[in-house]
Amino acid sequence: MTKVVTDEKEFIAQLLDPKTQNIAFQKLLSDYQKPLYAHIRNIVLNHDDADDVLQNTFVKVFQYLKNFKGESKLFSWMYRIATNEALTFLNQKAKINGVTSEALQNKTIDNLKADVYFDGDEIQIKLQKAIVTLPEKQQLVFKMKYFQELKYEEIAEILGTSVGALKASYHHAVKKIELYVTSN
């Protein structure tokens, strides 16, 4: 564990040093682009939007690196930026279209069937529709636990909540989803 922390401190130092910055940032990109893309795509659902949000996320990570205090892990700090970027993006898009965030997500799910970057059938669509009915926090917890298979401790660090509260949230989410799928 100590080794991991030291390695991370060294890596952050490399990211801040102008001489090593480029190589370190390339490594950061290659290590995190896929998990962060999956996380963002699960929130915004559509590839083009996920691409925009992921780019903004990395640009912000680069800009705010000098303010990174190392109080949390680099991984959870980046996930937090990605989550905020994705949720802000969704709210702004809903506002522009003059609809609620839930209505916008439902519309996006309907469009998924025609999306070339979506390879799913009825059950996937039904699951996504069930997730949209959940409160925002439960949606996030469910997606991070079920799809991304993150540990509760990791999710707790990203969302700033206790593991106990997360387990309760996930449990409620699963119950509601099961109920939705059974009745639809």
Place this chain on the structure above:
Amino acid sequence: MKAYKLENEPKIATGFKTPDDYFDNFSTKVLQQINDREVNVIPLYKQKKVIAMLVAAIVIMALMIPIINNYNNKAKDLDEATLETYLSYQSNLNQYDLIKELDSKDIDKLSKSVALEQETLEDILSSNPNIENLISE
């Protein structure tokens, strides 16, 4: 209808895909965007700062014009004492030049101030050992 149980069913994948070479080109795209922002944003900010500083400098100089003018005017006004000292010690003016400049009013003033008291005159005459010279003159 049988109740659906998520844990009893096979895991449902998201079904989300990306274009084939998406992650190969992604880092280049991000680095490009970071460089573009650095090139575009920072000079604009610097330029604004330079313009603001120029405007501030011009305003300050404009405000200083009356102060400078005032200072120069004051410097040109010679006070009486300085003039007197200059005339007494530095100039080539002699007694006759000064006399030439006197008018009748000045002469009247001089004669008044020269008028001596009777007692003072007596004192001078009595204490002066060369009184005879004075009388003969």
